Amino acid sequence: MSTINAAPTTLDPDAGTSHLGGVIRATTDAVNKDRANAQVRFAATATAHDAVASTVRAGKHSVEVDEPPALGGGSTAPNPVEYYLAALLSCQVVTYRFWADKLGLEIEDISATAEGDLDVQGFFGLDESVRPGFGEVRVTVTLAGPESAERYAELQAVVDEHCPVLDLTRNPTPVRTVL
Structure with missing residues (x-):
């Protein structure tokens, strides 16, 4: 299993079309050569500090995480569920760009927003029937380009x-916690 690190894939600049097209071709070739090349491991570590803040390291990057004062923090950084929304939006943008390139669709501009509703009764254990995570997340993606609305709807699917x-x-993802 490969571990993703900060080393970008070097592509032949004469390989044709876009940078993403080169990544798509290189990955497809590597996986076709050996399916084990499809397995990738991502990792992160977190170190607590202050009341409820933490520093998270992922690869060569680090991000700060905190909570708003109402949840015991100093609001010095986004909280974990805001990072989830950021992760969802950034993954949507990447996936739109990737699949637009793969399908030969042109996107001139893309933006996305997300908001989620969270009932803190679940987190605080005040009502066990309330889940601790978002009850609903709403994502709005805005695409600009020359393609028809129907083609962009196909892309969304x-x-x-x-x-x-x-x-x-x-989808449920198995998570195993070791203490």
Whole structure:
């Protein structure tokens, strides 16, 4: 299993079309050569500090995480569920760009917004019938380009089937915690 790191794939600049097209071809070739090349491991570590804040390291990057004062934090950084929304939106943008390139669709501009409703009774254990996570998340994606609305709707359907973070939300993912 490969571990994703900060080293980008070097592509032949004369390989044709776009950068993403080169990534698509290189990955397809590598997986066709050996299916084990399709397995990738991502990892992150977190270290707590202050009341409820943490520093998370993922690859060569680090991000700060905190909570708003109402949840015991100092609001010095986004909270975990805001990072989830950010992860979902950024994954949507990547997946739209990837599949547009793969399907030969042109996108001149893409933006996305998300909001989620969370009832803190679940987190605080005040009502065990209330889940601790979002009850609903709403995503709005805005695409600009020369394609028809029907073609962009087809793209949305493909993106909804292939976006990894959306998949994590829609399908149970086994999580094993070790203390």
